[in-house]
């Protein structure tokens with residue numbers, strides 16, 4: 001079991017009461033000291049960025065009512081002001097776990113270090129980043145943001161590896177030069193792997209249901 005310590009503080013509007021709001025990651029006790037050291041060692045020429053605390057004023061959580069939206073009935077994250085191309089938006093925070101405590105059914109698990117098998121799961125705790133939807137079925141113009149690995153200054157000369165969400169840069173064609181408009185939904189690509197896995201799980205569950213042997217949820 002991992003020890004979870006957090007101070008009560010401000011939460012964004014519409015933050016779900018059953019989910020812990022974080023302003024920094026919570027690290028699983030299953031992560032070894034050796035792995036922790038690797039997550040805290042950037043090469044000297046890696047640029048690092050400053051720690052931020054939430055809530056993030058540039059985004060808001062909002063319920064999705066549009067019946068054409070594939071995540072209707074759920075929430076999404078929206079820009080509260082114009083966001084320039086290439087800018088840092090927020091960190092993706094959650095429970096930083098290893099292979100031993102990975103939840104294979106999580107819909108909120110983002111890889112932090114593939115080699116070490118470390119991920120960030122925002123199912124039970126996290127920040128606004130957990131509400132970002134995938135662009136598929138929402139827009140034909142693709143994502144407007146991306147996940148990027150960053151190194152964060154956490155004080156006493158230490159840096160910590162995290163995942164952050166950035167507005168997509170302008171790009172060679174200048175396609176993204178306008179950035180994100182106020183009110184626009186923040187959208188990333190979860191990657192084909194996320195959807196392939198989800199579809200294969202669904203098909204597997206359907207088969208199991210047909211065989212009358214499953215106890216798993218849909």
Ligand SMILES: C[S@@+](CC[C@H](N)C(=O)[O-])C[C@H]1O[C@@H](n2cnc3c(N)ncnc32)[C@H](O)[C@@H]1O
Pocket residue numbers: 070071074075076107108130131132133134135136137138
């Ligand atoms: C990280 S959560 C995103 C936030 C979620 N909408 C919420 O309210 O908690 C990922 C889940 O959102 C939904 N989702 C995100 N993007 C989607 C899309 N393009 N189409 C359908 N469902 C989507 C799926 O249920 C997915 O498992």
